[in-house]
Amino acid sequence: MPVFTCNDAAFLIDIDDRGEQNKWFSPQFDKSNWMRVAIPGAWDFYSHAFWGYEGIGWYCLEIGGDLVQQDRNHRLQFERVSGYAKVWVNGERVGEHIGGYLPFEYDITSYLHETGTNQVVIRVDNVPRSNWLPGATLIEWIQYGGILRPISFVTSNLCFISDIxxxxxxxxxxxxxxxxxxxxxxxxxxFDGSILLEIPANDDIYIALVEVTCQAGQKAVCSATIDLPQAQLWTLDSPKLYDLRAELLGLNDEAVDEKQERFGVRTIEVQGTQICLNGQPIIIKGVNRYDEVAGYGPTVPEEVIRADLLKAKQAGVNCIRTHYPLDSLHLNLMDEIGLLLFEEIPLNWWLKPWEIDAEVDEAENNGIIDRAEVALQEMIERGRNHPCIIAWSMCNESGTNKPYGIDAMRRLMRKARELDPTRLVSFVAVGHTAGHQAFVEADMVCINFYYGSVIAPIVYQIDQLEQFAAIATANHLQDTVLEFAGKPVVVTEFGAQALAGIHGDHRYSETLQAAYIESVWQAIRSVEGVQGGILWCWADYYHRSTYAGPWQAPYGAYGVVTVDRQDKESLSVLSRLFNDGIKRELE
Structure with missing residues (x-):
């Protein structure tokens, strides 16, 4: 299956939103003066003037007619485009996609010419809407714009394997x-034929053969089972991966198409108040992590991502959590390295959880939850073969303590279980609010605590940590364990800010941040039924320009490393805590 990756494009900014009106998508529109840019890559790095730009940008890329073949299928695959994408091929509208994190593709066969050059035009709009995900216009993380991951031009036979x-x-x-x-x-x-499935294992190849019939213009799904007499489990210490090769064969056993997938053999489940990987209880020792790195934004080279994830693992981290689906490069690396992943629908700060009496616009929010369900399905379909993913989260810090929010969580969790019954499901609540009744249906209770760092009384010196941070956290956790008896509880966020290079016994220092992390981690581990925590966060990150938080700065300084991956004092403390831990026998 030939694959051509598009590496560069012409680009023009559209601040006044005049491009569609003036038919910039037309091949006749002169694009010779457009800016030449490399793709993938966020437009924030095209020049200093583009940093933090939220608006519309247009891309034009070309596919040579020599790549177009008769009686073949041609698809354009987008791994990640930020926000709202509209796509034209040779002036004809092909489709549109809303959502800035997950892949999408279009069959463009009928739009292509075999002679000359084919023009693909993409209009990208990264302006947040209140009725789209993340369900609010108050957004903390920077909304990088543009084509953030590769675009591929894929050619295959007319009948092909589209998913496994x-x-x-x-x-x-x-x-x-x-x-x-x-x-x-x-x-x-x-089409009449068969599918040959092969798994190399134990110096042998295990196979299955299943017949397939597919009507013209339709899809067909075939199921087959391969039994491996011996299989090595995917574990944190030994993340064994297997390869599956699927070959589509015609009536005379001629090769029609081929597709490969990797997978791991493992289980994840809840037993009482314990989270068990392959039947063995684990304590979650995690970090929240945005996918940006200074100088790259979210389009980070593989070797940089690998080094960053390995550094986290060496620090004792066994789990990563995100506020949005990660790209396939991250998932592949976490599969290989042996890191667990809580992956989340990008539904964040929705329905104002801190304003319990705020009016709910049901018509607008019905649309938001419909979009969340679409994103959930796309996220699960893209990630289901990755053993690193152990949990699907429905949202972060949203109005899940209101009747509408409670019903929405129940709807989404039920949908997640329908799509994937093999993983845990939950959602993440604001710790200092009550009434999150949908946790009754969740596999675990996920809750964020910032006592002493965000929630008053604030810790200004190390000698205040025990009273304002540790005791407050432990007491609240004990109440949570009692409220949701029999379920595991995970603290999905806790942390404090530190400005790199500032030391001493005062707020925003590396010294106080390190002490805060140790104090709160000890509190988390002191409460039976709490199965660990996920620090906010691994690395400092840039704020969206319109975000105004308690620290008035263009970045969030919660990381144990800086945004350019320089260590803070707290990294060595986190490594000691996560690698050694507090000795406590699991029951």
Whole structure:
């Protein structure tokens, strides 16, 4: 299956939103004076003037007619475009996609020419809307704009393998691998053939063969099971991965298409108040992490991401949490390295949880939750084969203590279980609010605490930590454990800010941040039924320009490393805590 990756494009900013009116998408519109840019990459780095720009930008890229083949299918795959994308090919509207984190694709076969040059025009709009995700216009993290991950031009036969879903379960030292293979027939005739599945393992190749029939212009899903008599589990210390090769064969066994996927054999479940990986209780020792790095934004080279994740793992981190779905590069690396992932719908600060009596506009919020359900399905379909993902989170710090929010969480969690019954589901609540009744249906209670750092009384000196941070956190956790008896509780955020280079016994110093982390982690580990915590956060990050938080700065300084990955005092403390821990026998 030939794949051509687009590496550069012409770009023009559209501050006044005149591009569509003036038909910038037309091949006849002169684009010779547009700015040449490399893709992928956030437009924030095209020049200093673009930093933090929220608005519209247009891209034009070209596909040579020599790449277009008769009786073949051609698709344009977008791994990540920030915000709202509209796509034209040779002046014809192909489609649009809303959402800045997950991949999408279009069949562009009928729009292409075999001679000359084919012009692909993409209008990108990264302006947040209150009725889109994240469900609020108050957004903390910077909204990088543009084409953030690769665009690929994929050529295949008219009938091809479009998706593979793998469910690998350990069985008596081996594994049962259930494969659901989706075939798409973009041709005009019925396809009859078979699918050959192969898994190399234990110096052997285990196979399954299943017949497939797919009507013209339709999709068909075939299921087959491969039993591995011996299988190594995917664990944190030994993250074993297997390769599945699926080959689509015609009636005469001629090769039609091929697709490969990786997977791991592991289980994740809740047993009482414990979270168990492969049947063994684990304590979550996590960090929240945005995917940006200074100088790159969210378009970070693989070697930089790998080094960053390995550094976190060496610090004792076993789990990463995000406020939005990560790209496939991150997922592949976490599969390989052996890191767990809580992945979250980008529904954040929705429905004003801190204003319990705030009026709820049901018509607008119905649309938001509809979009959240679409994002949930896209997130699960993209991530389901990755063993690193252990939990789907429905939102962060939203109005899940209001009747509308409670119903929304129930709806989304039920949908998540329908789509993927093999992983945990929950949502993340604001710690200093009550009434999050949908936790009754969740696999675990996920709650954020910032006693002493954001929630008053504020800690200004180290000798105030025990009273204002540790005791307050422990007391609230004890109440939470009692309220949701029999469920594991995870502190999904806790932390304090520190400005790199400032030391001493005062607020915003590296010294106080390190002491805060140690004090609150000890409080978390002191409460039975609490199965760990996830620090906010691994690295400092840039704020959206319109965000005004308690620290009036263009960045959040909560990291144990800086945004350019320089260590703070707190990293060594976190490493000691997470690698050594507080010795406590799990019951």
């Amino acid at each position: 879903a793998i469910d690998a379960s350990p069985v008596l030292g081996g594994a049962k691998v259930v494969c659901n293979v989706e075939v798409t027939n973009a041709g005009g005739a019925l």
